[in-house]
Amino acid sequence: MDGEEERMDEFNPMFDLEERTYLLSVLDSFRSYRRVAHYNTTHIRRRAFYSLPSAHWTLLSQPPFSVLDSLTHLDDLIDSNAELAEAIFCAGFRAFVAPNMDSEQVASIVPEKYAHDPFQVFSAVMDHLGAKATPNDMEKARSCVNQFYREWSSEGEVERGACFAPILSVLASEYSKRRERDGAIEKKNMNILVPGAGLGRLVFDICRAGYSVEGNEISYHEIMASSLVLNHMSKAGQFKIAPFALNCSNHLSRADQFRTYNIPDVHPASVLSEGDRGEMSMSTGDFIVLYSKPEYKHAFDVVATVFFIDTAPNIIRYIETVRNCLKRGGLWINLGPLLWHHASRIQDPQEGADDRKGASKSEDVGIADPGSVELTNDEVVSLVQHFGFSIEKHELGIDTGYITNQRSMLQSTYRASFWVARKT
Incomplete structure (x- = not known):
């Protein structure tokens, strides 16, 4: 962008063990947004819903309540939010991780079937690097x-x-x-x-x-x-x-x-x-x-x-x-x-x-x-x-x-x- 630049002040977090661990946790928190949000939001609620007496959840499944339809809609909205979260993940990966890897390294890590899907490529590298988001970073990704x-x-x-x-x-x-x-x-x-x-x-x-x-x-x-x-x-x-x-x-x-x-x-x-x-x-x-x-x-x-x-x-x-x-x-x-x-x-x-x-x-x-x-x-x-x-x-x-x-x-x-x- 004209007139805009980013400065990292010559510090590469991938070369500092503590900073690298934190950076990978942040990246993984955006990468995992979809999976974690589905589990914590709709999966748990469906399980709780079906734990109600059958007469009650049957009633609430029908209009005007339609709770199960609402949970399905909520799944769709989670996927929409996740598109943004995964775009942030990909942009962050390109900025911080990709410059420290060469094509041969990536090729040795990523299955060929994912070669043309940047998210899958970056995700495979993250798994290889042992990235794992903390609960705190997951909450920050949601808030972000x-x-x-x-x-x-x-x-x-x-x-x-x-x-x-x-x-x-x-x-x-x-x-x-x-x-x-x-x-x-x-x-x-x-x-x-x-x-x-x-x-x-x-x-x-x-x-x-x-x-x-x-x-x-x-x-x-x-x-x-x-x-x-x-x-x-x-x-x-x-x-x-x-x-x-x-x-x-x-x-x-x-x-x-x-x-x-x-x-x-x-x-x-x-x-x-x-x-x-x-x-x-x-x-x-x-x-x-x-x-x-x-x-x-x-x-x-x-x-x-x-x-x-x-x-x-x-x-x-x-x-x-x-x-x-x-x-x-x-x-x-x-x-x-x-x-x-x-x-x-x-x-x-x-x-x-x-x-x-x-x-x-x-x-x-x-x-x-x-x-x-x-x-x-x-x-x-x-x-x-x-x-x-x-x-x-x-x-x-x-x-x-x-x-x-x-x-x-x-x-x-x-x-x-x-x-x-x-x-x-």
Whole structure:
């Protein structure tokens, strides 16, 4: 895609045993989506259904209930979701595993009858490598498929608008101020960083608005999924997903449960090839480790964080990193709740703090550092000010969901904090 590139920062996870094991688990979680979803969703429910008294399951098999027909429909929707999951698997395999194998290796592993089916070829190699997804990675794969609803469906604009529109509004205001101060500067000369880029929609929207933007993501699940949608999809509406179908609770009707959404709502490559766009890139790795480096000092005009800062075990490390990579006078725009992702972590006293992953005393392991703390919004804002930022705007109570089924009997809403801080 013109104006878009991916950076792996010269690290090959296949050459690190621990990282390779994790990478293969992530790949296998997408590869196994179809099988696991059928088993956990419809197979178990059919078995439970037939355990009912025969008079009861016979009644419920007939209209207007037709429970067995509903389970058959649910199987079809699982297959539709699985098409996306398997496309992510194939894109991830090509990016991470395929470059480390030659054709002779592959030929010795893959049965000839599968030679022209990329999914079967890649799957055979995965079996050869001993790939096995953990339950946690399986859950992340399921969530990642559902996240396409929020970031890449037209219906997800409700959530995106609540979270992304304030970011884009501040960027537009900042650009106007800079034009008044510095003259006719171009938007593409403003460099924006988006840590925790997820599936890449905010990065894409910022680039589409004309700015140069770099997304950063540490999750292999998100990296593979965002690469698929940004680089490898051929058209809008290429896939159809049913993000709420696998949860069988709190539905008003089967039609609500089985509603499908076409993704992506736009074709990123086509959109970014039109008009005068900025540059777009993605980096892979720990935000703290990567952007604390001297080469990133004063590199960005704006850092935009959405539903991100509460992923920090130690929020001070995030603040220090943002300060390092922001130019003097640059902006930090933040929107999100404080659903702290790390419970208090107690380190085994027999394990030295510098023994994790073979870390030396001089090696920064970023969010893998020991310890964690959970602060209130007021405390976070005070810390930001303590480290040399001036709060220019602060709003509370911005209501938004996160992959919320608007037709569900259960609604969850975040009342997000939104603030803009300038580095002094």
